Structure formats: C-alpha cells, structure tokens
Amino acid sequence: MTREMTGAKMVVQALKDQGVDTVFGYPGGAVLPIYDEVFQQNDIRHILVRHEQGAVHAAEGYARSTGKPGVVLVTSGPGATNAVTGITDALMDSIPIVVLTGQVPTFMIGSDAFQEADTVGITRACTKHNWLVKDTDRLSATIHEAFHVAVNGRPGPVLIDIPKDVQFATGTYTPPKPSASHYQPRVKGDLDSITELVEAMETAKKPVFYTGGGVINSGPAASQLLRELIEATGFPITSTLMGLGAYPASGANWLGMLGMHGLYEANLAMHDCDLMINIGARFDDRITGRSDAFSPNSIKAHVDIDPSSINKVIKTDIPIVGDVAHVLEDILKVWKSRGRKTDAANVKAWHKQIDEWRKVNCLAYRPATSSIKPQHALERLEALTKDRKDRFICTEVGQHQMWAAQYMGFDEPNHWMTSGGLGTMGYGFPSSVGVQIAHPDALVINVAGEASWLMNMQEMGTAVQYRLPVKQFILNNERLGMVRQWQELLHGERYSHSWSEALPDFVKLAEAFGAKGILCDNPADLDDAIAEMLAYDGPVIFDCVVEKHENCFPMIPSGKPHNEMLLGEAETQGVIDSKGSVLV
Amino acid sequence: MSPLHIQKGSTSHSAYNLRPSFSDIEERHTLAVLVDNEAGVLARVIGLFSGRGYNIESLTVAEVDHTGHLSRITIVTTGTPQVIAQIKAQLGRIVSVHDVHDLTTEGASVERELAMLKVAGEGERRVEALRIAEIFRANVVDSTLGSFVFEITGAPDKIDAFADLMRPLGLVEIARTGVAALLRGT
CATH class of the missing domain: 3.30.70.1150 (ACT-like. Chain A, domain 2)
Incomplete structure (x- = not known):
C-alpha cells in the first residue's frame, strides 16, 4: 500500500507503523510542520521536555526500561546541538534511540541560515548512523531503515535530519518492509568457538562469568538463559554497572558488581580466575584497571555482537561474535549434549575461596549517629523499597551512582538506568521522567547527587506538567563528591572547585514547581522521611543531607590491577592472601 | 602523601597512559572497502581514522558500480596487528560499509x-x-x-x-x- 502525503504527515505515519506510542521533544521553527501533524492525531503521545538534552535522556530511560527504541523530536540548530550529549550517552551505552531533527529548507542549507547547523556532520561521530533526507519520496523508507539500524546489531542512537521543505512537500509513503536493509548483523555465534568455550567450562577450576549491558540489550530471553546457565553450572557471576539485574542480586552465585568501585570478592575472582566468560561486556577501563595486569592467568572468552569490541582492549582466547541470547542458547545446548560436565570439586573450592574474600566485608562503613551516611541512606532506601517489583532506579553520575550500584539489589533486567560509558551528570532526572512515562504506576526513584541533579533540574516542569510521581532522592553533600575524592587521594587534597556553593533550598524549589519537597538531615528521621516520600502521589524532591567527606570504597585506583584495591573501613587483617596484599 | 604513594608531579596514575601487551611491530596494510555511494560516506571513514587515532598513508575513492550505488575506497594504513584488526572491525560496523577486504593478508x-x-x-x-x-x-x-x-x-x-x-x-x-x-x- 502506498499513499501520497506530505513529509510531515509521513513522519507521524512512519512512527505509528513502527509501533511508537511516545515521542519526547521540543518544538521549533524547522519542525513546525511535523508538530502540526502531531497536534492532529491521538495515537502518538508527545511529551514536552524543558531542554533537548532532557528529551534524549528521557527517551533513553524509556528505551532501557521497555526494550523498545526511544524517539526524540527536536528542531534544527540549537535543538540538535543540545541533543548531542544525550545522543553520545546513548552511543556509549548502546541504547536504541531514533532522533528526528528539523533542518532549514534544502535551498538554504550552507547559507548560514537562522538556526542552521551541520547536524549530520556534528552527529556523525556520536550516532550509529545518520541521514539527511533531501527528497520527500525517500523519507518514509529512511525512517523505517533508521529504526532497523537502531535496534539491530549493537543498538545505538540514529538521527534523521529533515529539512523544512521536505516536510511540506508531498511524496509517496511506503510502509515498513522487513529485511529491506543490507544491514543484517550476525546473531548466531560460531559453533566451533562455542564448543571450544564449553570444553573450557568443563575443565575450569576457577571460572567466573563477567556479564554486561549486552545481556540486557539482547532482551529478556537472554537474562533467562543466563540464569539457567548459572544455576546449572554453579559458576560465580559478576556484572558491570550496565549489566546489573540480568542475574538477580539475590541469586546464590552473585558476586556483586566488579570494577573500579566494584566488590572486593568480584574483583579478586576476576584477577584469580582461570576461565573468564565475558558475555556482552567490553573490557572498559573502569573494569579492567591496569590492563597489562588484568586477570593474568585466565583463558578469556568474549561473546559480543560487535566484532570491534573483541580484542580492542584485552586479548581474547575464545572470541564469539553473536547476539547474547542466541549464543547462550547454543552454549546451553552444547553443554547439555556433552553431559553437563563441570569440575564440581574444584568449583566448590573456588566458591570457598570467594567466601573468604567476601568475609572482608568490603562495603562496611563506619556508622554515624550525628549525620546521615550516604551508604546508610541507600541501605534504608533499599530496605524500604526492595519488595516493590515495579521499582525502577535511575542515577546521576558520581559517588551516589556507585553507592547505589553497591548497596541496592536488582533482581530483574531493565530496572536500572544509569549513564555508564559517558558518565553524564544530568542523566538521571530526565531518564526517570522517561521511565515513569513508560510505566505510569511504577515506583521510579532517581538516586542523585545535588550537583548532577542541578544540571537538568529544569525537567521539574515536565514532571509536574505530566503528573509524574518521580522521586528525586538527592544525596546532598554540598560537594562534587567523586571529584573531591580524587582530589583527596590523587591531588594532594587541593579541592579545586569541587564544592557546591549557593545551593537552592530544595524544599522551596520543589514547592516553586508545584511538587513536594522533603528535607532530612537526621538519621533517626530517615525511615519516616523515606516513607513520606513513597506515600506521596506526585513528584518529590528528597533533600537527604549527608556526611560531606565520605569516600566511595572499595576502589581500584586508576592504573592499578584488581588485586590492589583500596578498602575503606573494611576489616582486612589476616584475611587477604599474599596475592591481594597491597591494600590500605 | 596520599595512600597511593604517588610522587609529587607524577602523571603515571592516569588511567589512560596504559596500553595492553599486544605486539608492537608496525605493519603496512592495504584495505579495500566497498561502501554505499552516498553523501558523507567518506567523512564517516575518515572520521573513524581521525577519531580513533589510526594512520592513513593513502586513500582513494571512486564510484565503481553506478547501478548499485557502490564506491570503492582503497586505504593504505600502518599499525600493529591489533590496530589493523581493530581498523577492519571498526570499518565493518559502519552501516554504509558493505565489505572490508585486507588485500595484504587475503592473498597476492x-x-x-x-x-x-x-x-x-x-x-x-x-x-x-x-x-x-x-x-x-x-x-x-x-x-x-x-x-x-x-x-x-x-x-x-x-x-x-x-x-x-x-x-x-x-x-x-x-x-x-x-x-x-x-x-x-x-
């Protein structure tokens, strides 16, 4: 079925045909024809954000929590450039986003027209792919191709730049056609390599699974298969920041997060293992620490849908290019058909060793009665909310983000939204808006620091306008905590510009926007205050005034291997073997 | 001194000055890349090389298949075996790239x-x-x-x-x- 219509109408029709129900956007001159079409229909809901960066982060939150691509509609020039940070964030974390930007009319491109920017040029490096559509007849096919590219292979952001005259002109609409694209990344892993991995699993004495965001991106089936494989083999499992929830934090084989602020037992298991099975993670520098001393005695298998992730940072012995769910299914099939073998005795001894490391209790901190410890605040938030199956946690970036990853448990995928690769301060609040839009009745909490939160605080307007009961749980230490921590540890305690001067009164700020504000600075009041926040049906800013100089531990300092972690208040005496001794 | 025992003025604690122990022998490779002949495709390829710090010794590009809208880019580059493998993998994941051939390793x-x-x-x-x-x-x-x-x-x-x-x-x-x-x- 083909039909004649304007480019602007085509955009709306194509989005409908792609199953889009929500668009996050902000209007402007170069997208007015599209906004006119949005106005005249009721199938697609448009959420008006307060800044284009917020639109992209909201779409990311929507995408991460639903598994569907997020859609953004912004204008030319500043609309597009404001979206760049969000697009880069989505690229680094492999989040499928389709960004539609308006552009000045084709006959004005290159004339430095009002609100003109070379959008495809600017975003070429921060999108998975982008298009400038100069012909209305090509518009619908390009939008369909954009959705195909965004969700297939390693997901990522794509952008379509649509000049205003193309929106006004009439052309022929073509509905989506499956497999019209030459872009068909491989999803099935090579069976010989999978068999090689299974053989290594059968004889491994100290195996560990190291999983990442690729498991979540692969869909719910991947998480299910991963759980089945872990339960069947009894191998311990750790995960990156991006992969939390793929395997439940309450699971018996769970080691906790690994990496720079990962758990001691997880990092030492990575360092000492003899078989590392990387499923959908990319050996980020926050994970490996010093890469030439990374897990020196292990065979490394790496499952990734992106061939360029393999051997990029760490040399891999068993590379498997494919989609996580497909590869896990084959691993299970091959392993079962060969008799479900593992070296159970040695794996048991390995678990015992891990239990020894666990006794270090690396997340221990010195409790306080006069002030709220940030770790304590998150422990209480976790205790009071963990029974809610519909709980979604977003974070900003910094100490609070690491503490949330350490002290909160995630039992399901797609319930944890954080900016991992790019580390974008200001991600959490708009992201929580996107999650709440997708899940109107869910409990959506953004664990924030006051500095990060202020970076996109304008989205309070969005939260109030759409009556989104998002809970902004701000750990307020009046500092850029992580920057301050690095300055303390690495820069001679010279705290250059790392404190938040002239902070707003968050309670009054909430009230100014028509939301609820709660201030809590006393540990004795904390539980009641959290309960008050949870009970309120509407957006809440929770100003949790915490200890100002708390550092986030454990920590692998940059340039150090896994077994040279710094522990905070944990008891280290006599528990660590000689290998892991260089500890503070 | 900080608990890390880092000397004053030292920069060795940066996370970014560390390279894994891959082979460091530089090789010269000629790559043939078949791409969609569309606006910006050359910028994508060049942007990949500049953005990730790879070398270009020589680069030629011209349309080779008018009906299929395909261009052939021939790139001569140098790098360690790991870098060459990365270049090929990174080129391969560009959406407008159809095929990457390493003419140096695939035969005479x-x-x-x-x-x-x-x-x-x-x-x-x-x-x-x-x-x-x-x-x-x-x-x-x-x-x-x-x-x-x-x-x-x-x-x-x-x-x-x-x-x-x-x-x-x-x-x-x-x-x-x-x-x-x-x-x-x-």
Missing part, C-alpha cells in the same frame, strides 16, 4: 598508483630527466622549453624512486592519485 594483490611530476630545467639536466623517464616508462604529457610534466604509473615505491631521481633534476611539483589495488587471480 597488485597495487598501482598514478603520479604526475613537473620537472623544470635546461641543458644536460633536461636530457637526463628524459632519459630517466624512459627507464621508468614515464610518459611526457606536457612540454615547454623549460619544463616537462611526466606521467608515471606503478607501485608506490616505484613512484617514490622516480621522484627521488627527479628531485636534483628540478622537480617542482608532484601530484599522486593514491593507491588502487586488486587481488590477483579469480
């Missing part, structure tokens, strides 16, 4: 480049330039009383050698097309 290949050289001089130097051009099978495509323009095709090192000989004889200007390459045989 032929490489050719065309160059034009302007040589100015008089008397014996002029005669000598002509004599050497003949040895290299270079053609004279323009001549004045004081100058020649030579056209030469061959592998890049042949052109290098020719240019080296022309330099003392009055080489004024050189224009090179960059390398085009094909695998030998069927």
Whole structure:
C-alpha cells in the first residue's frame, strides 16, 4: 500500500507503523510542520521536555526500561546541538534511540541560515548512523531503515535530519518492509568457538562469568538463559554497572558488581580466575584497571555482537561474535549434549575461596549517629523499597551512582538506568521522567547527587506538567563528591572547585514547581522521611543531607590491577592472601 | 602523601597512559572497502581514522558500480596487528560499509598508483630527466622549453624512486592519485 502525503504527515505515519506510542521533544521553527501533524492525531503521545538534552535522556530511560527504541523530536540548530550529549550517552551505552531533527529548507542549507547547523556532520561521530533526507519520496523508507539500524546489531542512537521543505512537500509513503536493509548483523555465534568455550567450562577450576549491558540489550530471553546457565553450572557471576539485574542480586552465585568501585570478592575472582566468560561486556577501563595486569592467568572468552569490541582492549582466547541470547542458547545446548560436565570439586573450592574474600566485608562503613551516611541512606532506601517489583532506579553520575550500584539489589533486567560509558551528570532526572512515562504506576526513584541533579533540574516542569510521581532522592553533600575524592587521594587534597556553593533550598524549589519537597538531615528521621516520600502521589524532591567527606570504597585506583584495591573501613587483617596484599 | 604513594608531579596514575601487551611491530596494510555511494560516506571513514587515532598513508575513492550505488575506497594504513584488526572491525560496523577486504593478508594483490611530476630545467639536466623517464616508462604529457610534466604509473615505491631521481633534476611539483589495488587471480 502506498499513499501520497506530505513529509510531515509521513513522519507521524512512519512512527505509528513502527509501533511508537511516545515521542519526547521540543518544538521549533524547522519542525513546525511535523508538530502540526502531531497536534492532529491521538495515537502518538508527545511529551514536552524543558531542554533537548532532557528529551534524549528521557527517551533513553524509556528505551532501557521497555526494550523498545526511544524517539526524540527536536528542531534544527540549537535543538540538535543540545541533543548531542544525550545522543553520545546513548552511543556509549548502546541504547536504541531514533532522533528526528528539523533542518532549514534544502535551498538554504550552507547559507548560514537562522538556526542552521551541520547536524549530520556534528552527529556523525556520536550516532550509529545518520541521514539527511533531501527528497520527500525517500523519507518514509529512511525512517523505517533508521529504526532497523537502531535496534539491530549493537543498538545505538540514529538521527534523521529533515529539512523544512521536505516536510511540506508531498511524496509517496511506503510502509515498513522487513529485511529491506543490507544491514543484517550476525546473531548466531560460531559453533566451533562455542564448543571450544564449553570444553573450557568443563575443565575450569576457577571460572567466573563477567556479564554486561549486552545481556540486557539482547532482551529478556537472554537474562533467562543466563540464569539457567548459572544455576546449572554453579559458576560465580559478576556484572558491570550496565549489566546489573540480568542475574538477580539475590541469586546464590552473585558476586556483586566488579570494577573500579566494584566488590572486593568480584574483583579478586576476576584477577584469580582461570576461565573468564565475558558475555556482552567490553573490557572498559573502569573494569579492567591496569590492563597489562588484568586477570593474568585466565583463558578469556568474549561473546559480543560487535566484532570491534573483541580484542580492542584485552586479548581474547575464545572470541564469539553473536547476539547474547542466541549464543547462550547454543552454549546451553552444547553443554547439555556433552553431559553437563563441570569440575564440581574444584568449583566448590573456588566458591570457598570467594567466601573468604567476601568475609572482608568490603562495603562496611563506619556508622554515624550525628549525620546521615550516604551508604546508610541507600541501605534504608533499599530496605524500604526492595519488595516493590515495579521499582525502577535511575542515577546521576558520581559517588551516589556507585553507592547505589553497591548497596541496592536488582533482581530483574531493565530496572536500572544509569549513564555508564559517558558518565553524564544530568542523566538521571530526565531518564526517570522517561521511565515513569513508560510505566505510569511504577515506583521510579532517581538516586542523585545535588550537583548532577542541578544540571537538568529544569525537567521539574515536565514532571509536574505530566503528573509524574518521580522521586528525586538527592544525596546532598554540598560537594562534587567523586571529584573531591580524587582530589583527596590523587591531588594532594587541593579541592579545586569541587564544592557546591549557593545551593537552592530544595524544599522551596520543589514547592516553586508545584511538587513536594522533603528535607532530612537526621538519621533517626530517615525511615519516616523515606516513607513520606513513597506515600506521596506526585513528584518529590528528597533533600537527604549527608556526611560531606565520605569516600566511595572499595576502589581500584586508576592504573592499578584488581588485586590492589583500596578498602575503606573494611576489616582486612589476616584475611587477604599474599596475592591481594597491597591494600590500605 | 596520599595512600597511593604517588610522587609529587607524577602523571603515571592516569588511567589512560596504559596500553595492553599486544605486539608492537608496525605493519603496512592495504584495505579495500566497498561502501554505499552516498553523501558523507567518506567523512564517516575518515572520521573513524581521525577519531580513533589510526594512520592513513593513502586513500582513494571512486564510484565503481553506478547501478548499485557502490564506491570503492582503497586505504593504505600502518599499525600493529591489533590496530589493523581493530581498523577492519571498526570499518565493518559502519552501516554504509558493505565489505572490508585486507588485500595484504587475503592473498597476492597488485597495487598501482598514478603520479604526475613537473620537472623544470635546461641543458644536460633536461636530457637526463628524459632519459630517466624512459627507464621508468614515464610518459611526457606536457612540454615547454623549460619544463616537462611526466606521467608515471606503478607501485608506490616505484613512484617514490622516480621522484627521488627527479628531485636534483628540478622537480617542482608532484601530484599522486593514491593507491588502487586488486587481488590477483579469480
């Protein structure tokens, strides 16, 4: 079925045909024809954000929590450039986003027209792919191709730049056609390599699974298969920041997060293992620490849908290019058909060793009665909310983000939204808006620091306008905590510009926007205050005034291997073997 | 001192100054990349090289299949085996790239480049330039009383050698097309 219509109408029709129900956007001159079409229909809901960066982060939150691509509609020039940070964030974390930007009319491109920017040029490096559509007849096919590219292979952001005259002109609409694209990344892993991995699993004495965001991106089936494989083999499992929830934090084989602020037992298991099975993670520098001393005695298998992730940072012995769910299914099939073998005795001894490391209790901190410890605040938030199956946690970036990853448990995928690769301060609040839009009745909490939160605080307007009961749980230490921590540890305690001067009164700020504000600075009041926040049906800013100089531990300092972690208040005496001794 | 025992002024604690222990022997590879002939595709390829710090020694591009809208980009690059593998993988994931071939490893290949050289001089130097051009099978495509323009095709090192000989004889200007390459045989 083909039909004649304007480019602007085509955009709306194509989005409908792609199953889009929500668009996050902000209007402007170069997208007015599209906004006119949005106005005249009721199938697609448009959420008006307060800044284009917020639109992209909201779409990311929507995408991460639903598994569907997020859609953004912004204008030319500043609309597009404001979206760049969000697009880069989505690229680094492999989040499928389709960004539609308006552009000045084709006959004005290159004339430095009002609100003109070379959008495809600017975003070429921060999108998975982008298009400038100069012909209305090509518009619908390009939008369909954009959705195909965004969700297939390693997901990522794509952008379509649509000049205003193309929106006004009439052309022929073509509905989506499956497999019209030459872009068909491989999803099935090579069976010989999978068999090689299974053989290594059968004889491994100290195996560990190291999983990442690729498991979540692969869909719910991947998480299910991963759980089945872990339960069947009894191998311990750790995960990156991006992969939390793929395997439940309450699971018996769970080691906790690994990496720079990962758990001691997880990092030492990575360092000492003899078989590392990387499923959908990319050996980020926050994970490996010093890469030439990374897990020196292990065979490394790496499952990734992106061939360029393999051997990029760490040399891999068993590379498997494919989609996580497909590869896990084959691993299970091959392993079962060969008799479900593992070296159970040695794996048991390995678990015992891990239990020894666990006794270090690396997340221990010195409790306080006069002030709220940030770790304590998150422990209480976790205790009071963990029974809610519909709980979604977003974070900003910094100490609070690491503490949330350490002290909160995630039992399901797609319930944890954080900016991992790019580390974008200001991600959490708009992201929580996107999650709440997708899940109107869910409990959506953004664990924030006051500095990060202020970076996109304008989205309070969005939260109030759409009556989104998002809970902004701000750990307020009046500092850029992580920057301050690095300055303390690495820069001679010279705290250059790392404190938040002239902070707003968050309670009054909430009230100014028509939301609820709660201030809590006393540990004795904390539980009641959290309960008050949870009970309120509407957006809440929770100003949790915490200890100002708390550092986030454990920590692998940059340039150090896994077994040279710094522990905070944990008891280290006599528990660590000689290998892991260089500890503070 | 901080608990990390980092000396004052030291920069070795940066996370970014560390490289894994891959082989550090640099190799020269010729890559043939088949791409959609669309606006911006060359920028994508070049942007990949500049953005990730890879080398380009030579790059040629032209449409090779008009009906299929395909262009062929031939890139000569240098890097360690790990970097070369990364370049190929990174090129392969660009959506407009159809195919990446490493002509250096996939079998014997032929490489050719065309160059034009302007040589100015008089008397014996002029005669000598002509004599050497003949040895290299270079053609004279323009001549004045004081100058020649030579056209030469061959592998890049042949052109290098020719240019080296022309330099003392009055080489004024050189224009090179960059390398085009094909695998030998069927």
